[in-house]
Amino acid sequence: MSGRGEIDRLVTLLGRLPGLGPRSARRAALALLRQPQARMLPLADALAQAAHAVRTCSHCGNLDTSDPCAICVDPSRDEGLVCVVENVGDLWALERAGVHRGVYQVLGGTLSALSGTGPDDLNVQPLLDRIAAGGVREVILALGATVEGATTMHWLHERLARFDVRISRVGQGVPVGGALDVLDDGTLAAAIMARRPA
Amino acid sequence: MEWEAPALVLSATPYGEGSAIVHVLTGEYGLYHGLARGGSSSRGRAVWQTGNLVRARWVARLSEQLGTITAETVHASAARILDYPVPLAILASLCALADGSLPEREPHLAVFQGLTSLLARISLDPEWAEREGMAEVVRWELLLLSELGFGLDLGHCALGGDSGDLKWVSPRTGRAVSDERAGEWRDRLLPLPAFVLDSDQVGTPQDWYDGLRLSGHFLHRDAFGQRHRPVPEARGRLADMIARKADIVPPGQAGEDEPAEPDGHNPVDKP
Numbered sequence: 001m002s003g004r005g006e007i008d009r010l011v012t013l014l015g016r017l018p019g020l021g022p023r024s025a026r027r028a029a030l031a032l033l034r035q036p037q038a039r040m041l042p043l044a045d046a047l048a049q050a051a052h053a054v055r056t057c058s059h060c061g062n063l064d065t066s067d068p069c070a071i072c073v074d075p076s077r078d079e080g081l082v083c084v085v086e087n088v089g090d091l092w093a094l095e096r097a098g099v100h101r102g103v104y105q106v107l108g109g110t111l112s113a114l115s116g117t118g119p120d121d122l123n124v125q126p127l128l129d130r131i132a133a134g135g136v137r138e139v140i141l142a143l144g145a146t147v148e149g150a151t152t153m154h155w156l157h158e159r160l161a162r163f164d165v166r167i168s169r170v171g172q173g174v175p176v177g178g179a180l181d182v183l184d185d186g187t188l189a190a191a192i193m194a195r196r197p198a
Numbered sequence: 199m200e201w202e203a204p205a206l207v208l209s210a211t212p213y214g215e216g217s218a219i220v221h222v223l224t225g226e227y228g229l230y231h232g233l234a235r236g237g238s239s240s241r242g243r244a245v246w247q248t249g250n251l252v253r254a255r256w257v258a259r260l261s262e263q264l265g266t267i268t269a270e271t272v273h274a275s276a277a278r279i280l281d282y283p284v285p286l287a288i289l290a291s292l293c294a295l296a297d298g299s300l301p302e303r304e305p306h307l308a309v310f311q312g313l314t315s316l317l318a319r320i321s322l323d324p325e326w327a328e329r330e331g332m333a334e335v336v337r338w339e340l341l342l343l344s345e346l347g348f349g350l351d352l353g354h355c356a357l358g359g360d361s362g363d364l365k366w367v368s369p370r371t372g373r374a375v376s377d378e379r380a381g382e383w384r385d386r387l388l389p390l391p392a393f394v395l396d397s398d399q400v401g402t403p404q405d406w407y408d409g410l411r412l413s414g415h416f417l418h419r420d421a422f423g424q425r426h427r428p429v430p431e432a433r434g435r436l437a438d439m440i441a442r443k444a445d446i447v448p449p450g451q452a453g454e455d456e457p458a459e460p461d462g463h464n465p466v467d468k469p
Contacts, residue, residue: 021215113294113432114209147248147276147290154283155435172280184244186277193278 061106080137110148138166205254208297210246212238225310232267247276249289275321285327287436294430330400333393336409348420403444
């Protein structure tokens, strides 16, 4: 592999990114190498800048160039409405949808026997501190409809029960645009169990 | 090499581009690992939820290989109990125990059948699980110990006492002791709840907690301890829930005055 050390290193590093395997990494590397001025150097520059500038918000766990993040200091946000999400990707999804005008709490994972994530690994204390300080009316638990997500939700619910706040969770069931005959059994079961008066 | 059989999903770890390494338990072939292509995609994740009963097909060129596994859902247990804390904790605990303690590719039909029927019943009637399911959970854990070669001897009193009065178990030998013969050793023995010996009884939260202490001690020391692994945290969370139902402060959350277990660890909670 003499003379290809840099390319192999690039492919290896790209291949470690989530969603990219060796084959996709090679394609991405090739696309970058074909246009180094237009694609590769701007990407390298953006990566370096982001690595230096982006930090974790000490209030909510979001990623931003400032601490507290732009969401936490936005005066138009409803600080009494806190949405708890598993990771920053979930926060971004809710922001893209524009459906939540409150603030967030990013847990950084869910309780999992397999990955060894325990209660001490979750970023919960800032949420408890925020509620204890007063001003929080409702906590929305927006965690995944998985065994790990639901386990974390129940665990969190127990810890929040001592506070005088409303605790709600996101709904489960038929996705928008989804036909019943193509849904999996689990989703159908969850949808029937979560039915509500029409 | 290939097989096709009903299987319980014990765990699934995302791997590569949308795939997952899954662990399944079958009656005929035991615990198997396999690569599920698309297993962590939005469609695949629903199939590979912990506790689901699936019709699985495992294929590999050589038996030593990891192999690939495909499946169709037969019964989606997890989706039915996501809203129920105790049944969900039971499901997570039982699957984690089977996943962490059973040897690979060694059939344990009784463990599979017991777990399948227990999970099916819990998911079809979560309120039964809250009311009386814990007795079955403890019995299944004792069955698991027995299948792994660490069965308890609960048939008669180890000290020659009345076999109709068995109330205690020696944490060292795993043999039952009658209440009469326990005497001054009582504080150092593990309580043996009546529902363990009498399948008609369902017990109280205190009995369930005692049952979890009993099986937990031997799971910690033998089934997991001998493999130098910790008992899964999911079981500790279940035990904490039951302790709260029984109005007991779990030893791990108590003050320094809380009496320690005979071997210095909390057999119910994490080691």
